[in-house]
Amino acid sequence: xxxxxxxxxxxxxxxxxxxxxxxxxxxxxxxxxxxxxxxxxxxxxxxxxxxxxxxxxxxxxxxxxxxxxxxxxxxxxxxxxxxxxxxxxxxxxxxxxxxxxxxxxxxxxxxxxxxxxxxxxxxxxxxxxxxxxxxxxxxxxxxxxxxxxxxxxxxxxxxxxxxxxxxxxxxxxxxxxxxxxxxxxxxxxxxxxxxxxxxxxxxxxxxxxxxxxxxxxxxxxxxxxxxxxxxxxxxxxxxxxxxxxxxxxxxxxxxxxxxxxxxxxxxxxxxxxxxxxxxxxxxxxxxxxxxxxxxxxxxxxxxxxxxxxxxxxxxxxxxxxxxxxxxxxxxxxxxxxxxxxxxxxxxxxxxxxxxxxxxxxxxx
Numbered sequence: 001x002x003x004x005x006x007x008x009x010x011x012x013x014x015x016x017x018x019x020x021x022x023x024x025x026x027x028x029x030x031x032x033x034x035x036x037x038x039x040x041x042x043x044x045x046x047x048x049x050x051x052x053x054x055x056x057x058x059x060x061x062x063x064x065x066x067x068x069x070x071x072x073x074x075x076x077x078x079x080x081x082x083x084x085x086x087x088x089x090x091x092x093x094x095x096x097x098x099x100x101x102x103x104x105x106x107x108x109x110x111x112x113x114x115x116x117x118x119x120x121x122x123x124x125x126x127x128x129x130x131x132x133x134x135x136x137x138x139x140x141x142x143x144x145x146x147x148x149x150x151x152x153x154x155x156x157x158x159x160x161x162x163x164x165x166x167x168x169x170x171x172x173x174x175x176x177x178x179x180x181x182x183x184x185x186x187x188x189x190x191x192x193x194x195x196x197x198x199x200x201x202x203x204x205x206x207x208x209x210x211x212x213x214x215x216x217x218x219x220x221x222x223x224x225x226x227x228x229x230x231x232x233x234x235x236x237x238x239x240x241x242x243x244x245x246x247x248x249x250x251x252x253x254x255x256x257x258x259x260x261x262x263x264x265x266x267x268x269x270x271x272x273x274x275x276x277x278x279x280x281x282x283x284x285x286x287x288x289x290x291x292x293x294x295x296x297x298x299x300x301x302x303x304x305x306x307x308x309x310x311x312x313x314x315x316x317x318x319x320x321x322x323x324x325x326x327x328x329x330x331x332x333x334x335x336x337x338x339x340x341x342x343x344x345x346x347x348x349x350x351x352x353x354x355x356x357x358x359x360x361x362x363x364x
Contacts, residue, residue, distance in 0.1 A: 020348075021345070021348045021349050022348075023348075024347075024348035025341070025344045025345045025347075025348035026344075027348075028344035028347055028348060029178070029340060029341055029344045030176065030178075030266075030269045031056055031057040031266055031268065031269060032055075032056035032057075032142065032177065032265075032266035033241070033340060033343050033344060033347065034056075034142050034143060034144040034145070034148075034347055035142070035143060035144050035148050035347070036141075036142060036237075036239065036240055036241055037132070037139045037140065037141050037142075037150075037153050037239050037240040038055065038056065038139060038140060038142060038240065038241075038263065038265040038266075039137040039138065039139050039170075039263050039265055039273075039275045040053060040055045040060070040062075040072075040137075040138055040139065040140050040265060040273075041053060041062065041137070041138050042136060042137050042138075042168060042170050043133055043136050043137060043138055044136075046062055046063070046064060046070065046138060047064070048063075048064065048089055049063075049089065050062065050063040050084065050085045050086075050087060050088075050089055050094050051063075051085055052075045052083055052084075052085030052086075053075075054267050054268060055140065055142075055265055055266065055267060055273075056142050056265075056266050056267075057266070057267075057268045057269070058074070058127075058142070059074065059075040059076065059083075060072050060073070060074065060075050060129060060140070061073060061074070061075040061083070061084045061085040061094060062085075062131075062138065063089045063094055064089070065091045065092050065105075066091050069131075070131040070133055070138050071092070071094075071104075071105030071128075071131065072105075072128065072129040072130075072131045072140055073094075073103060073105065073106075073107045073126045073127065073128045073129065074107065074126040074127045074128075076126070077096040077098060077099070077101050077103070078101065078103065078109060078120060078123075078125035078126060079096065079098070079099055079101045079112075079120065080098060080099070082096055082097065082098035082099075083097075084096055084103060090102060092104055092105060092110075093105070093110045093111075099114055100112075100113045100114055101113075101114075101120070103125070103126060105128060106124065106128050107124055107125060107126030107127055107128040108122065108123065108124045108125070109121050109122065109123050109125055129141060129142065130150040132153045134153060134155065134159070135155070135159050135166075135168065135277060136168045137168060137170075137275060139153055139240070144347055144350065146350060151239045152239060153239055153240065154238035154239045154240065155238075155240065155242070155261075156236065156242060156244055156261050158244070158259050158261055158277070158279045158281075159261055159277060159279070163281055163283065164259070164279050164280065164281050164282075165279065165280060165282055165287045165290065165291060166259075166261075166277045166278055166279030166280070167277070167278050167291075167294060167295075167299070168275065168276070168277050169275075169276045169277075169278065169299075169302065169303070169306065170273060170274065170275050170276075171273070171274050171306055171310065172267075172271065172272075172273055173271065173272050173273070173274060173310050173313060173314060174270065174271055174314045175270070175271070175272060175313045175314055175316065176266075176269060176270060176271075176272065176318075177264045177265070177266040177267075177272035178321075178337070178340075179272075179313045179316065179320075179321075180264045180272050180274050180313065181243070181264050181333075181336060182333045182336075182337075183309055183312075183313060184233055184243045184245065184262055184264075185220060185233060185235065185243070185332045185333035185336055186329070186330070186332075186333060187207070187209065187220065187221070187222055187230055187231065187232070187233060187329070187332070188207060188329045189230075190229050190230030190247070191203055191204070191205050191229055191230075192205070193308050193309070193312060194230075194305050194308060197301065197304065197305050197308075198249060198298070198301040198305075199229075199230075199247040199248055199249060199301075199305070200229050200230050200247060200305075202228055202229060203225060203228040203229035203231070204225060204228075207222040207223065207225060207329070208222070208223045208224075208328070209221065209222060209223070209328060209329055209331060209332060210223055211331060211332060211335060214234065214236070216236040216237055216238055217234065217235040217236040217237050217339075218234070218235050218332070218335060218336075219232060219233075219234050219235075220232065220233050220234075220235070220331075220332030220335075221233075227246075227248055227257055228248065229247070229248075230245060230247050231246075232245065232246065233245040233332070235332075235336050235339075237339075240263065241263070241264075242261055242262065242263050243261070243262045243263075243264075244259065244260070244261050244262075245259070245260050245262075246258065246259050246260070247260070249298075256280075258278060258279065258280045259278075259279040259280070259281070260276050260277065260278055260279070261276070261277045261279060262274065262275065262276045262277075263275040270318070274306075276306070278294070278302060
């Protein structure tokens with residue numbers, strides 16, 4: 001009887017582990033893949049006062065020390081769970097408003113001033129998030145919880161080269177982050193939804209699409225049309241997940257092409273943030289003229305386009321994806337969905353693996 005019971009137990013454990021992996025994979029797809037950098041707030045939003053945010057369904061407190069360096073840890077006091085974001089900025093640490101417990105940027109309790117001696121002092125109690133400030137935004141590293149170290153933030157060339165100049169636009173959307181990514185991977189909506197815009201009023205209303213792989217992801221593009229409308233988009237995965245595209249200005253708005261580099265940051269299952277850097281390759285007087293025109297004329301036109309996207313996505317039902325009937329124009333977003341689902345499954349599998357200190361069971 002014992003010989004017949006053991007294989008059954010192993011099989012049951014195997015099924016339970018598979019179920020756990022499936023649940024965790026679905027959760028990661030919904031709330032955000034780990035081991036990537038995500039923009040979490042524009043730089044101007046973080047001053048001397050700590051702020052609390054929710055990103056990738058995690059509650060986080062951000063603050064700057066006297067040198068301007070950003071610190072990010074879980075937004076809860078290890079004593080009783082009060083929000084640290086309601087407390088005081090003490091330079092390299094934040095103090096809880098409730099009882100004064102002080103926690104540093106590594107999540108270690110630096111002091112418990114209410115008592116002379118406390119076992120909490122010096123104890124690492126909270127998760128910390130590596131932070132980098134770049135291009136007018138604060139990026140945080142969201143690890144997988146298994147101690148995977150943060151890698152350097154690797155951004156597209158347009159965001160780091162002096163040959164380009166750009167502006168950041170951030171907006172909060174009431175939809176899951178996957179809908180926002182799908183929207184950018186959908187080339188054909190530009191000619192319809194944005195038909196009266198400053199950049200997508202021209203071009204064919206029919207197109208055939210193709211995919212080609214790149215070193216960091218894939219390029220999805222229309223055949224036989226470039227520089228006329230929203231004609232191509234690149235999906236990239238470096239140490240961050242980003243999207244890059246180009247759209248033209250109408251001649252009455254100066255003509256020429258400008259680049260958009262976008263990031264979508266999950267807030268929770270039902271909300272996200274979109275970060276779009278509008279960028280143009282220009283130098284000298286041309287750069288100054290474009291920056292002046294953008295602030296005084298073009299920025300409002302860009303916001304109109306973004307509002308059209310937001311309105312459509314926020315009014316879609318939460319289960320819209322499960323009732324889709326896709327066609328050839330959608331092959332790009334389908335490919336991206338599969339990539340993200342595969343990575344989520346891999347990350348879920350690693351998190352469900354047995355501890356390395358225990359012998360692994362070989363299943364026949």
